Amino acid sequence: MAVQLNDYIKENQLIVNQAIIEIVERMNIPTTLKNSMLYSIKAGGKRIRPILMIASAEAFGGTRDDVLPVAVALEMIHTYSLIHDDLPAMDDDQLRRGQPTNHIQFDEATAILAGDALLTMAFQVITEAKQLSAEQKVTVINRLSIASGSSGMVAGQILDLEAEEKQIDIAQLEQIHQLKTGELLIFAVEMGAYLAGASQTERLAVKQYGHHIGLLFQIQDDILDVEGDQIKLGKQVGSDQDNEKSTYPKLLGIDGAIKVKEKNVAMAIKLLEEATIANSMLASLVNYISDRDA
Amino acid sequence: MAVQLNDYIKENQLIVNQAIIEIVERMNIPTTLKNSMLYSIKAGGKRIRPILMIASAEAFGGTRDDVLPVAVALEMIHTYSLIHDDLPAMDDDQLRRGQPTNHIQFDEATAILAGDALLTMAFQVITEAKQLSAEQKVTVINRLSIASGSSGMVAGQILDLEAEEKQIDIAQLEQIHQLKTGELLIFAVEMGAYLAGASQTERLAVKQYGHHIGLLFQIQDDILDVEGDQIKLGKQVGSDQDNEKSTYPKLLGIDGAIKVKEKNVAMAIKLLEEATIANSMLASLVNYISDRDA
Numbered sequence: 001m002a003v004q005l006n007d008y009i010k011e012n013q014l015i016v017n018q019a020i021i022e023i024v025e026r027m028n029i030p031t032t033l034k035n036s037m038l039y040s041i042k043a044g045g046k047r048i049r050p051i052l053m054i055a056s057a058e059a060f061g062g063t064r065d066d067v068l069p070v071a072v073a074l075e076m077i078h079t080y081s082l083i084h085d086d087l088p089a090m091d092d093d094q095l096r097r098g099q100p101t102n103h104i105q106f107d108e109a110t111a112i113l114a115g116d117a118l119l120t121m122a123f124q125v126i127t128e129a130k131q132l133s134a135e136q137k138v139t140v141i142n143r144l145s146i147a148s149g150s151s152g153m154v155a156g157q158i159l160d161l162e163a164e165e166k167q168i169d170i171a172q173l174e175q176i177h178q179l180k181t182g183e184l185l186i187f188a189v190e191m192g193a194y195l196a197g198a199s200q201t202e203r204l205a206v207k208q209y210g211h212h213i214g215l216l217f218q219i220q221d222d223i224l225d226v227e228g229d230q231i232k233l234g235k236q237v238g239s240d241q242d243n244e245k246s247t248y249p250k251l252l253g254i255d256g257a258i259k260v261k262e263k264n265v266a267m268a269i270k271l272l273e274e275a276t277i278a279n280s281m282l283a284s285l286v287n288y289i290s291d292r293d294a
Numbered sequence: 295m296a297v298q299l300n301d302y303i304k305e306n307q308l309i310v311n312q313a314i315i316e317i318v319e320r321m322n323i324p325t326t327l328k329n330s331m332l333y334s335i336k337a338g339g340k341r342i343r344p345i346l347m348i349a350s351a352e353a354f355g356g357t358r359d360d361v362l363p364v365a366v367a368l369e370m371i372h373t374y375s376l377i378h379d380d381l382p383a384m385d386d387d388q389l390r391r392g393q394p395t396n397h398i399q400f401d402e403a404t405a406i407l408a409g410d411a412l413l414t415m416a417f418q419v420i421t422e423a424k425q426l427s428a429e430q431k432v433t434v435i436n437r438l439s440i441a442s443g444s445s446g447m448v449a450g451q452i453l454d455l456e457a458e459e460k461q462i463d464i465a466q467l468e469q470i471h472q473l474k475t476g477e478l479l480i481f482a483v484e485m486g487a488y489l490a491g492a493s494q495t496e497r498l499a500v501k502q503y504g505h506h507i508g509l510l511f512q513i514q515d516d517i518l519d520v521e522g523d524q525i526k527l528g529k530q531v532g533s534d535q536d537n538e539k540s541t542y543p544k545l546l547g548i549d550g551a552i553k554v555k556e557k558n559v560a561m562a563i564k565l566l567e568e569a570t571i572a573n574s575m576l577a578s579l580v581n582y583i584s585d586r587d588a
Contacts, residue, residue, distance in 0.1 A: 089402030
């Protein structure tokens with residue numbers, strides 16, 4: 001199963017990467033801007049969101065091709081958010097995935113514009129998806145704009161900035177991560193199911209699955225910042241502690257954080273069993289996300 | 295006619311302002327982020343783009359209500375672009391419309407996020423427009439993302455930054471303005487016509503009209519930076535010269551710039567006559583944009 005999952009992830013990463021790069025390459029974009037956009041796209045990344053979307057579509061009888069443009073749009077939005085989050089005025093990060101961040105490699109103005117451009121292009125890509133009906137496009141754009149906007153990811157980012165060096169409790173921490181990371185993960189699996197023709201009940205189940213995936217994703221992130229391998233992560237560990245950031249290990253201890261993570265793993269699996277899709281790649285992905293070392 | 299036009303502009307500004315503010319107000323957005331978004335929305339602005347869109351729809355038998363959500367989305371995109379353009383890493387402006395720019399009033403991180411949020415919300419607003427069909431929504435989102443993205447407005451902004459303190463010719467100057475300002479003005483009138491059910495020929499005429507409007511808009515902007523009234527403009531004049539920026543007056547002299555502007559006025563009017571819509575508000579708006587003092 002482990003090898004099979006690795007092949008699955010690698011294959012889909014390859015397809016998603018090719019699709020994104022091809023779309024950006026063929027557009028008429030000023031050179032520096034295009035290079036800056038491609039730089040962050042090519043910087044790697046696990047493509048967790050697109051892979052979750054594809055796996056969700058497949059779990060309900062759909063195919064990768066049914067959702068590929070939306071998966072690409074989703075990854076463009078994720079990439080834009082990383083570029084902007086790394087800016088000096090935000091998290092001020094110099095290194096991501098072992099490489100200089102966009103504004104270090106280019107400059108701040110270019111990084112801001114590359115982010116703006118990727119965000120805008122995400123919506124264009126969906127409108128031009130040949131495999132989707134107009135109704136599907138409108139639904140997907142609506143959900144994506146909500147999940148990534150001022151009541152979703154952008155809200156999470158500002159609350160995260162405001163929470164820095166402040167004492168917050170577990171409920172506030174969960175809210176921030178739910179907005180900052182969770183909403184796009186939920187979008188991935190819910191819209192994957194929707195585009196594959198899943199029923200309302202199935203969509204609801206997979207949405208709840210996405211909620212637990214979001215939490216365990218974040219808990220593992222926090223754990224890796226304490227116990228992770230700097231080389232594998234491609235970024236400095238211990239930065240949360242240096243920033244006096246509220247994290248699961250800080251609030252619950254490492255053992256407490258692992259316990260909460262395992263609870264979410266169990267709940268995610270249980271939801272898949274109830275929806276009779278526990279034999280799908282969505283199940284393997286739970287453990288992959290929970291146990292990843294980067 | 296002049297009074298009638300002023301009333302027309304005032305009424306539409308009011309309606310557009312109310313619509314934007316109502317949409318942002320009713321959403322669940324973290325306080326600082328919402329305040330920052332509303333700050334820039336409420337900072338004034340002539341609402342030229344929404345008004346052109348409404349006038350174009352009306353010229354072809356449509357109504358303001360047919361296009362209002364799209365006009366709102368367009369103004370959200372325009373507002374986001376101003377917030378990001380003013381950032382220290384970009385044009386580094388402290389004052390806009392006589393008030394502190396967003397990052398001065400709040401902070402850089404908040405300004406970046408408010409821009410991101412407004413850009414994202416623009417697409418959401420279109421998806422939720424009750425008066426539009428799914429096909430219309432998809433067409434409008436497609437055109438808006440192209441006009442404002444990496445082959446449109448964002449391209450114009452990076453080319454503009456790259457042209458600073460560099461000698462460029464009239465053709466390059468026109469290309470920058472076409473991308474930075476022109477594409478959204480064309481979007482306004484073309485999509486206004488489209489949503490009102492105009493024919494392909496009519497859409498083409500109004501697109502060309504939009505092209506000339508874009509040019510004369512920019513020429514007047516440049517002239518005001520030389521000859522304008524600082525109080526009325528709400529910003530420092532002479533900044534283009536200080537920045538050694540290429541402008542129409544610099545490349546052609548004031549008289550030369552005025553001559554080119556008048557040529558574009560004449561061509562815009564001629565296009566309206568040919569499309570038999572020269573008695574629409576689009577005609578009065580040509581002179582308004584050409585002669586404005588702010």
